[in-house]
Amino acid sequence: MSPRRGTVVAAGAVMWRTGKRPGDLEICLVHRPKYDDWSLPKGKVDRGEHPLAAAAREVWEETGHQVRLGRRLPTQGYDVAGRPKLVHYWLAEADATAGPREPDDEVDEVVFLPVEDALQRLTYERDADLARAALAAPVRTTPLVLLRHAQAVRRPDWSGPDIERPLSASGQRQAAALVPVLAALAPSRVLSSDAVRCVDTVRPYARQHRVTLELEPSLAEESLRTGSAAQPTGDLIRTLLADGPALVCSHRPLLPVLFEAAGAEPGDTLEPSEFAVLHHDDDGAVVAVDRHRLDAA
Template identity: 40%
Template sequence: MSDAAGDRATPAAGGVLWRQDADQVLVAVVHRPRYEDWTLPKGKLHPGEHPLIAATREVQEETGAQVEVGRRLSSAEYRFGADAVKRVSYWAMRYRGGEHVAGDEVDQLRWATVAEATQQLSYPVDRGVLADFARLPSATRTLLLLRHARAGKRSQFCGDDRLRPLDKAGRRQAREAVPVLAAFNPRRVLAADRVRCEQSLQPLADHLGLRVLSVPALSDEAYADDPDAGLAEVRHLSQQPGTTVICSQGETIPALLEQLGAPPGGPYPARKGSLWALSVAERGVIAADYYPQLSG
């Protein structure tokens, strides 16, 4: 498919919804009576909607499931209609609860093994996304590394730089980041001991009913002085069950990614307000997804 066609593609998003059943992983496939097909849950983005939020919304609407977002999967691009193109972004999503209710758009949901679902799916592009899901472990822990939001210029702040707060744009970034960060279902919220780092996560902590805990070892200055201590802290947090989110700074985050051996192997950008989502298995970091911005 040509780049020109891709540039005109209608954006959509969806997920591979999965759950553990004894010793096997089951994934959800849905039936659409309008098309008489079996597919992965997905749908078009609303105007200004972040793709990840669209993906969780569409999966919930079509399956009734509450989910925990994991790693980003391969996207699918295909033609529909006479000459229209749709590009669908996908994520792995762990099932947390909820029940499917049959409707006009989706009248059946089936839980199946990956092999069974591969046979059931109607389209090669869906089977390709499912194969990408299956190539890595599904039961991973998630470590989110957030760079603090905008906080003005250091040269224009009088006083101890540790106390420099977010500016107006940064406070808006922090608020707008909440839905994306919350989709990963964080259990722990931590920040380097800088006001701008703590403020970047306070809206999320308020939303989740959690406290922002301090990790002094992960400020730029502390990490430069003792990188082993900072790395040990992150390795410990990455072994905890569920999702941990840490807010740090622009020199520490790329250094951590390098030390953790995060794919694809660098260089690792870390613009203000951006996010790295790391999927951690027993053998270490197996996937690293970069989100340059957390609003639509």
């Protein structure tokens, strides 16, 4: 859903946690004294901010929970005071280490309620409908992020070995802009082709979040040209689908191989710095695929 001119863009999450009894879930609601309503945590996207980053930030600001975003949920569109509003939502599991949030003028109460109680307390039916949609599929998933490297110096403009071809100035800006966006997904492993343009795309995130940057030659274009990509790359992806959240940076020609190994449809070609999030369950099965670009807002 593309925003109309003058649209207020916001982002938030349906945040959940396990209830007191096994199998039970609780949903987080916030009370806003300005409107005297109960709603899902959300807020406006800042100028130049990606909705993914905004959703994680707003959840933190309104609830005190630092979360990793899960599956993307249906986007809400409605009018507020005569202006169109577009709200992007994701699932998010609550932070078990979060302490109580001090009340303020924006949010004076944060509660977790069993699903049926939460649905009844929500002021807006659209929020209840969104929560129902969120719970209709697996709520706990793990992200595998497949990222095409940022914009590189054009091949005709580079005389050195292709593996050493660097990012362009715009590509360097894209790599920096990716940091808060990827942080919303919090990958704990970062794997990259050993090509400079891939390494320099994910290095800013890895460095800022103190994640070891793992170089994987099988993710490089050269492995595709020599016919040595399919088996090791497939094994790598299948291993990651059985592991924790991960980020993989590679090249356009390799991306279909990565999607195929994950059992997911590749869809349209990812543009430079664009990425897909493959949300998989505990069995490694991909249950949803989200695609994102830096100019999403």
